[in-house]
Amino acid sequence: MIGMIMFGAALVLLMLGFPVAFTFGGVALFFGVFAEGMDLFAFMPFRIMSVMQNKVLMAVPLFIFMGVVLQRTRLAEQLLTSMGRLFGGLPGGLAISTILVGALLAASTGVVGASVVAMGLISLPVMLAHKYDKRLSTGTICASGTLGQIVPPSIILIILGDVLGLPVGDLFKAAVWPGVVLIGLYIAYILVLTRLKPETAPAMPTDNTRSRKREIVDALIAIIPPLALIVVVLGSIFTGIATPTESSALGGVGAVVLAIIYRQFSFRMVWDSARDTVKVTAMVFAILIGATAFSMVFSYTGGDYLLEDWLHMLPGEEWGFIILSMLVILVLGFFIDFVEISFIIVPILAPVAEAMGINMLWFAILIAMNLQTSFLTPPFGFSLFYLKGVAPPEVRTIDIYKGIIPFILIQILVLASIIIFPEWYGMSSTY
Amino acid sequence: ATQSLAQERFTLRLAETWGPNFPIFGDTSKRMAKLAEEMSDGRLRIRIDSANKHKAPFGVFDMVKAGQYDLGHSASYYWKGKVPETLFFTSMPFGMTAIEQYAWFYHGDGMDLMQEVYEPHNMLSFPGGNTGIQMGGWFRKEINSLEDLKGLKMRIPGFAGEVFAEVGVSPTNIPPGELYTALERNTIDAVEWVGPALDLRLGFQQIADYYYTGWHEPATELQFLVNKDTWEELPADLQAILKTAMRVSAYDMLVQSQHANAEAWANIKEEYPNVQIKNFPEDVFQAMYDANKKLLKEAAGRNELAARIVESQENYLDKTRAYTDISTRAYLNTMGEVE
Amino acid sequence: MRWIIKLDEGLARLSSLCGWVACVAMILMAANVFYDVVARYAFNEVSIGLQEMEWHLYSVVFMLGIPYALRSDGHVRVDVFYTNWGQKTKAMVNLIGALIFIIPFAYLIGTYGYEFALDSYNMGEGSGDPGGLPNRWIIKAVIPLTAFFIATAGLNMATFALRVLSGEKSYEVEHSGEGLA
Numbered sequence: 001m002i003g004m005i006m007f008g009a010a011l012v013l014l015m016l017g018f019p020v021a022f023t024f025g026g027v028a029l030f031f032g033v034f035a036e037g038m039d040l041f042a043f044m045p046f047r048i049m050s051v052m053q054n055k056v057l058m059a060v061p062l063f064i065f066m067g068v069v070l071q072r073t074r075l076a077e078q079l080l081t082s083m084g085r086l087f088g089g090l091p092g093g094l095a096i097s098t099i100l101v102g103a104l105l106a107a108s109t110g111v112v113g114a115s116v117v118a119m120g121l122i123s124l125p126v127m128l129a130h131k132y133d134k135r136l137s138t139g140t141i142c143a144s145g146t147l148g149q150i151v152p153p154s155i156i157l158i159i160l161g162d163v164l165g166l167p168v169g170d171l172f173k174a175a176v177w178p179g180v181v182l183i184g185l186y187i188a189y190i191l192v193l194t195r196l197k198p199e200t201a202p203a204m205p206t207d208n209t210r211s212r213k214r215e216i217v218d219a220l221i222a223i224i225p226p227l228a229l230i231v232v233v234l235g236s237i238f239t240g241i242a243t244p245t246e247s248s249a250l251g252g253v254g255a256v257v258l259a260i261i262y263r264q265f266s267f268r269m270v271w272d273s274a275r276d277t278v279k280v281t282a283m284v285f286a287i288l289i290g291a292t293a294f295s296m297v298f299s300y301t302g303g304d305y306l307l308e309d310w311l312h313m314l315p316g317e318e319w320g321f322i323i324l325s326m327l328v329i330l331v332l333g334f335f336i337d338f339v340e341i342s343f344i345i346v347p348i349l350a351p352v353a354e355a356m357g358i359n360m361l362w363f364a365i366l367i368a369m370n371l372q373t374s375f376l377t378p379p380f381g382f383s384l385f386y387l388k389g390v391a392p393p394e395v396r397t398i399d400i401y402k403g404i405i406p407f408i409l410i411q412i413l414v415l416a417s418i419i420i421f422p423e424w425y426g427m428s429s430t431y
Numbered sequence: 432a433t434q435s436l437a438q439e440r441f442t443l444r445l446a447e448t449w450g451p452n453f454p455i456f457g458d459t460s461k462r463m464a465k466l467a468e469e470m471s472d473g474r475l476r477i478r479i480d481s482a483n484k485h486k487a488p489f490g491v492f493d494m495v496k497a498g499q500y501d502l503g504h505s506a507s508y509y510w511k512g513k514v515p516e517t518l519f520f521t522s523m524p525f526g527m528t529a530i531e532q533y534a535w536f537y538h539g540d541g542m543d544l545m546q547e548v549y550e551p552h553n554m555l556s557f558p559g560g561n562t563g564i565q566m567g568g569w570f571r572k573e574i575n576s577l578e579d580l581k582g583l584k585m586r587i588p589g590f591a592g593e594v595f596a597e598v599g600v601s602p603t604n605i606p607p608g609e610l611y612t613a614l615e616r617n618t619i620d621a622v623e624w625v626g627p628a629l630d631l632r633l634g635f636q637q638i639a640d641y642y643y644t645g646w647h648e649p650a651t652e653l654q655f656l657v658n659k660d661t662w663e664e665l666p667a668d669l670q671a672i673l674k675t676a677m678r679v680s681a682y683d684m685l686v687q688s689q690h691a692n693a694e695a696w697a698n699i700k701e702e703y704p705n706v707q708i709k710n711f712p713e714d715v716f717q718a719m720y721d722a723n724k725k726l727l728k729e730a731a732g733r734n735e736l737a738a739r740i741v742e743s744q745e746n747y748l749d750k751t752r753a754y755t756d757i758s759t760r761a762y763l764n765t766m767g768e769v770e
Numbered sequence: 771m772r773w774i775i776k777l778d779e780g781l782a783r784l785s786s787l788c789g790w791v792a793c794v795a796m797i798l799m800a801a802n803v804f805y806d807v808v809a810r811y812a813f814n815e816v817s818i819g820l821q822e823m824e825w826h827l828y829s830v831v832f833m834l835g836i837p838y839a840l841r842s843d844g845h846v847r848v849d850v851f852y853t854n855w856g857q858k859t860k861a862m863v864n865l866i867g868a869l870i871f872i873i874p875f876a877y878l879i880g881t882y883g884y885e886f887a888l889d890s891y892n893m894g895e896g897s898g899d900p901g902g903l904p905n906r907w908i909i910k911a912v913i914p915l916t917a918f919f920i921a922t923a924g925l926n927m928a929t930f931a932l933r934v935l936s937g938e939k940s941y942e943v944e945h946s947g948e949g950l951a
């Protein structure tokens with residue numbers, strides 16, 4: 001029960017505006033020492049060490065570095081505005097470009113902190129400069145930066161494969177269509193919204209001195225270098241030159257090379273980029289460390305057993321089970337990070353699902369989709385914190401909270417469609 | 432006094448290196464806990480925390496040492512970087528088979544030597560379940576000569592990795608989460624994992640055709656760690672119960688491994704006809720055998736205790752293998768001839 | 771008051787130092803990973819030692835970055851109410867938070883982290899993999915070291931809050947104005 005009270009306390013205290021990471025850490029400290037004594041914190045060095053040795057997370061600073069260099073050299077701006085220009089007088093071009101770039105990044109990493117922050121650096125300033133609505137901008141970035149969870153390669157799918165004993169390759173294949181549909185619906189949402197409220201995402205100003213054809217050609221030429229960088233990153237993964245984590249280093253070094261080519265390079269620029277990277281990386285990892293203290297106290301005070309007991313009360317009939325278990329995961333996703341959910345909850349649900357003859361591959365995709373949504377749900381959705389951490393001060397937390405809502409609804413819609421019409425995605429709900 | 436002592440209940444906390452519900456390994460710790468509780472009529476309860484809870488799969492040694500956990504379920508060779516002599520109590524390349532090694536532990540000097548290694552770290556260590564002979568790994572191309580191994584990038588950790596390195600392989604670190612992708616896309620050329628039952632879960636059979644037979648870990652023995660203070664607090668009967676529960680569940684894991692691997696292998700044979708079982712060529716085996724000898728000699732030279740362990744294992748292997756030759760090997764040979 | 775200003779500025783220099791080290795590690799890490807990929811692909815060379823160096827550097831980046839980001843207000847806040855509050859209220863939140871959240875948290879991680887690193891030193895722990903790095907205690911010592919600097923950065927947050935309370939400084943100046951840097 002202490003775990004539940006702790007959630008409440010954290011929620012209230014977070015609102016006071018003290019840094020998120022240390023609010024998590026501090027609340028964990030009080031509840032932990034009160035319930036279990038100081039020695040509980042002897043586990044902390046081990047937990048920190050496991051973050052230090054988690055090489056997959058190395059993608060976070062490396063991708064951020066790439067994003068910062070692209071931003072500082074204005075190459076990111078060039079990429080996005082050129083892509084935006086391709087849409088001509090159509091409003092929302094920048095937002096759609098952002099989603100597309102997010103999708104490409106998603107295909108090269110499965111680490112949410114990396115892509116949300118990189119996207120925040122690359123496209124938030126550009127969107128704001130072009131008078132985009134703050135909520136639409138932040139919502140688009142959080143949602144597209146979080147795509148990496150479902151678009152393979154994806155950490156969630158790898159963990160679920162491990163927990164459920166499913167081959168990773170099958171999971172990756174099954175996740176492709178849901179990912180594509182999600183991206184498509186994000187874009188469709190932007191198109192519909194901008195038709196209804198064009199002022200939320202103004203079209204790029206057209207240059208009257210040039211013909212439309214000339215404009216398109218110029219835009220295409222401007223896109224090539226940064227796009228080439230993304231192709232190098234993705235290409236190195238697909239050809240096996242680099243692992244997904246390592247590809248992020250190719251991206252960072254590649255961005256510096258681009259800067260040299262475009263005569264934007266200086267040692268000052270590299271140093272300043274490193275400084276920004278360190279600061280943003282520290283922000284992301286401080287949250288991870290605060291959160292690990294929090295989840296440590298939660299589980300060592302018996303929160304995990306309590307959860308197990310609750311889960312055993314789920315109904316034993318197929319549809320009721322599916323719907324309720326999805327709801328439970330969605331709600332818990334507000335509070336607990338996806339790794340915990342995968343390890344605590346999935347092993348309890350899996351045997352029940354299996355006994356009902358539910359196709360585990362399908363079930364795993366549902367869970368992955370659902371866990372991705374948990375990154376986006378206020379107030380604890382980590383993607384929201386990450387973006388806030390790199391956003392200019394005029395973007396308020398509440399803007400981000402409100403901006404993400406339409407995208408959460410889209411996530412739920414896609415989740416529901418996979419539940420009801422698995423055959424659309426080339427799956428079946430039973431064996 | 433005896434009356435109240437007999438009533439005393441103990442709840443011990445066990446940290447395991449594996450995640451929750453990890454097949455076979457995790458079954459073993461659960462089975463041990465269940466046995467201990469049943470045999471003690473509920474006086475000895477063991478609560479298991481898996482890696483998702485303590486988050487320190489390779490901190491089990493330190494946590495049990497410091498008393499943060501009473502018990503651990505892990506593998507001794509993981510601690511080789513901390514205490515080099517722990518290496519010898521899991522399985523050695525070209526070493527004993529499971530039955531031979533159990534004989535060394537329980538009836539030879541194995542157990543005493545193991546306690547001598549763990550004693551300075553305030554712990555006792557017991558055999559914790561055997562995987563049987565581990566497979567030599569999944570390769571994407573066939574190995575026909577020593578030359579084919581030169582520069583081959585392989586995920587192969589620990590001492591076996593050192594042996595492979597001696598014959599020209601480049602041991603490569605890849606996080607487990609990226610192993611499948613790395614092998615699929617030729618970032619690495621080969622992966623060593625465990626055996627059919629556990630390998631099947633990672634899907635290597637979908638992307639690699641050559642499954643090599645094992646030599647590097649002929650009898651991987653897990654371990655139960657016990658914090659010494661905890662051990663000394665337990666009354667003699669509960670100590671006996673704990674010891675029995677550990678021993679029975681360890682043997683049982685060997686049996687379960689045999690069963691699960693046989694099932695998984697049947698499955699692979701049927702569903703993945705691409706998979707071919709291969710032996711390394713003789714010159715490769717010979718080179719690895721020599722490399723192993725050389726490395727063992729180096730390891731034994733490090734200190735007196737290491738030297739005694741290596742000597743004990745060598746002597747025991749000589750004796751026990753001579754018997755294996757006229758029993759198990761002779762029988763399997765006979766079977767081979769009549770089939 | 772004067773000594774508080776002195777202390778505040780001295781503590782700020784400590785955090786900057788952490789930031790400087792982390793920046794160097796950041797650049798080295800990018801180069802290290804890049805080199806490892808090129809060496810493996812082009813020259814078929816793999817060094818476990820260099821592969822381990824990657825996570826050593828990465829750890830230094832994010833660990834020592836934490837105190838640095840504390841001084842430069844880089845840690846994300848939920849600003850639903852915070853932005854609308856006056857200087858004094860903000861200073862009170864930061865002063866109390868630093869004293870009851872940051873410093874005790876850093877203290878616990880520091881003391882247990884010290885034992886953690888010390889044990890590794892006493893055992894002479896190194897990598898268990900072929901060609902891996904020796905002296906694991908060095909990287910483990912980054913944990914108590916970071917905790918120490920988080921504590922000084924927390925104290926720094928408190929001294930700065932005192933300066934704001936006295937009216938001599940304000941948060942706008944220090945705020946991460948241009949969004950990032």
Ligand code: NA
Nearest residue numbers: 106109148153
């Ligand atoms: Na991904």
Ligand code: NA
Nearest residue numbers: 565623624625
């Ligand atoms: Na193995």
